[in-house]
Amino acid sequence: MTIPPSGKAGCMEKLVLGIESSCDESAVALLRVQPEGTPEILAEEISSQSNVHVHYGGVVPELASREHLRALPLLTDQVLRTAGVELAEIDVVGVTAGPGLIGCLLVGIHFAEGLTMPHAIPLYGIHHIEGHVFAALLEHPHVAFPYLTLIASGGHTEIHLIEGLGQYRLIARTTDDAAGEAFDKAANLLGLGYPGGARLAALADATPTTPFSLPLPLPRSAHFSFSGLKTAISLLVEEQAKNGEAVRGQIAKSVQAAIVQSLCDKLYRATREHNVRQVVVSGGVSANRLLRSQLKEQLSPLEVIFPSPLHCTDNAAMIALVAALRALQGAKPGNIHAQSRWALESLTPPGVS
Numbered sequence: 410m411t412i413p414p415s416g417k418a419g420c421m422e423k424l425v426l427g428i429e430s431s432c433d434e435s436a437v438a439l440l441r442v443q444p445e446g447t448p449e450i451l452a453e454e455i456s457s458q459s460n461v462h463v464h465y466g467g468v469v470p471e472l473a474s475r476e477h478l479r480a481l482p483l484l485t486d487q488v489l490r491t492a493g494v495e496l497a498e499i500d501v502v503g504v505t506a507g508p509g510l511i512g513c514l515l516v517g518i519h520f521a522e523g524l525t526m527p528h529a530i531p532l533y534g535i536h537h538i539e540g541h542v543f544a545a546l547l548e549h550p551h552v553a554f555p556y557l558t559l560i561a562s563g564g565h566t567e568i569h570l571i572e573g574l575g576q577y578r579l580i581a582r583t584t585d586d587a588a589g590e591a592f593d594k595a596a597n598l599l600g601l602g603y604p605g606g607a608r609l610a611a612l613a614d615a616t617p618t619t620p621f622s623l624p625l626p627l628p629r630s631a632h633f634s635f636s637g638l639k640t641a642i643s644l645l646v647e648e649q650a651k652n653g654e655a656v657r658g659q660i661a662k663s664v665q666a667a668i669v670q671s672l673c674d675k676l677y678r679a680t681r682e683h684n685v686r687q688v689v690v691s692g693g694v695s696a697n698r699l700l701r702s703q704l705k706e707q708l709s710p711l712e713v714i715f716p717s718p719l720h721c722t723d724n725a726a727m728i729a730l731v732a733a734l735r736a737l738q739g740a741k742p743g744n745i746h747a748q749s750r751w752a753l754e755s756l757t758p759p760g761v762s
């Protein structure tokens with residue numbers, strides 16, 4: 410992808426630090442980004458908090474904020490040391506400003522302000538989903554506008570048409586639960602622990618048959634819905650309780666099939682309505698093997714691109730990349746406000762307000 414440089418800001422490569430703390434992963438990354446937008450990751454660190462939240466069956470916001478406060482300085486030191494770079498050499502810092510847990514976002518923003526102020530380093534507040542939109546570019550530089558993107562994680566399930574930096578058209582979004590949340594709730598009902606999406610998927614993949622058919626949500630709508638599925642699964646689990654362990658795998662397989670089919674159907678529908686050659690899929694659910702194989706099969710001959718597993722989930726390299734692209738296109742750093750809710754399509758290209 411070529412991001413045309415604009416004005417003086419686009420003349421030189423940028424050394425960019427990214428900071429991510431919107432949910433339960435603390436992450437810091439340092440990138441060198443060429444004037445035309447090609448990124449090189451110099452160092453990155455991600456610290457997951459799942460060992461903290463596992464005892465509560467979900468993310469506890471207060472604990473998450475406290476963990477970010479502890480982790481971000483350590484991760485930043487580690488990244489700078491690995492890359493052999495001094496803070497004062499950094500050209501740009503990007504920090505996730507939303508959407509996410511408000512306390513977690515505030516910790517990241519205040520930390521970034523503390524880092525940048527003494528050296529007058531320009532600081533950009535970055536939209537977390539915009540990070541996911543561009544994450545594939547970290548490893549797949551041939552991704553080109555326009556493309557469709559599906560982001561399916563524990564907090565988000567949405568399809569956007571990406572026409573340029575800051576040019577995003579919402580095509581579909583969930584009306585209730587996110588796909589990862591549906592996987593996790595089903596896993597919880599099956600007694601697989603938290604977060605159980607990957608465990609449910611592993612159990613499903615190891616089970617040969619799909620004996621239960623679950624309702625496909627909102628078949629005629631462009632949008633997603635997963636809460637009805639949760640009710641259906643909970644009834645099925647209750648009804649099958651008498652059949653013991655043996656049916657657990659079969660229920661898991663049916664759940665995975667229903668969620669994957671819903672994601673494939675909506676994305677297929679989007680590709681019929683918008684003229685694109687590439688589809689980029691990211692978020693934690695994109696690690697799902699059935700989803701990967703079904704999308705490649707059902708969307709053929711379109712190219713379906715997945716970021717590496719590390720960059721499918723929350724990371725700071727994607728935040729650094731977006732900060733660099735915006736800085737290269739002449740965006741001005743400004744006051745940063747944490748926003749727990751923030752629609753991607755409300756963003757504009759650099760220099761347009």
Ligand code: KG4
Pocket residue numbers: 432561562563564565588589590592593604605606607610692693694695696697698721722723
């Ligand atoms: O993007 P992510 O790491 O974190 C956020 O939600 O921000 O996504 C985590 C979600 C969880 O709901 C998890 O259960 C789900 O991704 N997940 C999976 C798989 N691996 C992770 N869902 C289905 N199949 C998987 N293999």
Ligand code: ZN
Pocket residue numbers: 537541562692722723
């Ligand atoms: Zn995310």
